[in-house]
Amino acid sequence: MGDSVPDTRGGSGKLTAVRATAAEETQSGTLVLLCLASWAIPGAGHLWLGRRTKGLIFLVALPLMFALGLALQGRLFPFDLNEPLVGLAAIADLGIGIPYFIASTLGYGGGEVRAVTYEYGNAYLIVAGLLNLLVVIDAFDVAMGRK
Amino acid sequence: MLLVIFAFFVSLVFAVIAKDDLREQVRFGGMMFGGFLASALVLGWLMYPFPL
Numbered sequence: 001m002g003d004s005v006p007d008t009r010g011g012s013g014k015l016t017a018v019r020a021t022a023a024e025e026t027q028s029g030t031l032v033l034l035c036l037a038s039w040a041i042p043g044a045g046h047l048w049l050g051r052r053t054k055g056l057i058f059l060v061a062l063p064l065m066f067a068l069g070l071a072l073q074g075r076l077f078p079f080d081l082n083e084p085l086v087g088l089a090a091i092a093d094l095g096i097g098i099p100y101f102i103a104s105t106l107g108y109g110g111g112e113v114r115a116v117t118y119e120y121g122n123a124y125l126i127v128a129g130l131l132n133l134l135v136v137i138d139a140f141d142v143a144m145g146r147k
Numbered sequence: 148m149l150l151v152i153f154a155f156f157v158s159l160v161f162a163v164i165a166k167d168d169l170r171e172q173v174r175f176g177g178m179m180f181g182g183f184l185a186s187a188l189v190l191g192w193l194m195y196p197f198p199l
Contacts, residue, residue, distance in 0.1 A: 057163050065156045072149070120149045127153070131160045138164045147167075 031143055038139040040097040042132045045139025058135050065128040066096050070103055074121020075111020089122070095129030154183035 038045025043058030077089040093109075094100050103109050109125070112118060141147045162176030 054163050057159065061156055061159055068152070117149065120153070124153060127157060131157070134164060135160070 031140065034143055035136055035140055038136045039095070039132065042097060042099075042135060045136065046142070049139065049142050051142065058132075062096065062128050062132050062135070063099050065124055065131075066099050066103075069121045069124030069126075069128060070108045072117040072121030072124060073112040073115035074109065074118065074123075074125040075113075076100065076104060076109030076125065089126055092126040092129045095131075095133040096125075097132060100129070150187055151184065154180050154187075158183065 034045050034048055037048060041059070042062035043055040043060075045055075046052075046058060047055035076093050077086050079090045080086045111121070115121075138147070158176045158180040161179055162172040166172045166175050
């Protein structure tokens with residue numbers, strides 16, 4: 001019965017299985033690093049994967065859009081869980097990665113509600129973050145060989 | 148002007164994500180950019196009769 005079935009995975013079979021598992025872990029670790037890099041620096045994931053033109057376009061366009069949002073008196077929203085829309089806007093703002101932390105550290109993104117361009121600034125900041133998250137997903141797809 | 152710049156950036160990023168060939172990127176991005184501007188104009192005029 002079950003006991004009589006010969007074990008097709010001998011010593012070398014087990015070794016192959018261990019190697020395959022290690023390779024999968026390494027690959028998943030690399031994927032996580034790739035996604036983190038792509039989030040932190042817009043376009044870094046594509047540059048890592050050798051897609052220079054795309055990476056450079058993201059590297060210029062997204063931080064520029066974010067900077068324009070700050071220049072237009074947009075606000076970097078706080079993580080306020082009592083107000084769901086503010087919390088969601090904060091997550092979207094954070095999507096841009098390192099530029100968010102640089103702007104916060106330098107004291108930008110206070111937001112001037114009375115400014116005519118306030119809402120435009122918010123739209124620029126939020127959409128820049130969300131577009132960068134799309135770029136991260138695209139880099140992941142490229143790394144997985146789906147594109 | 149701010150709307151035009153916004154539409155440009157969004158169209159650029161979407162075109163670069165969605166397409167690989169330069170020609171297709173230009174075509175897709177151009178159509179998206181035009182769509183943004185046209186829809187903004189149409190919606191703006193549709194809202195014109197309504198008071199604030």
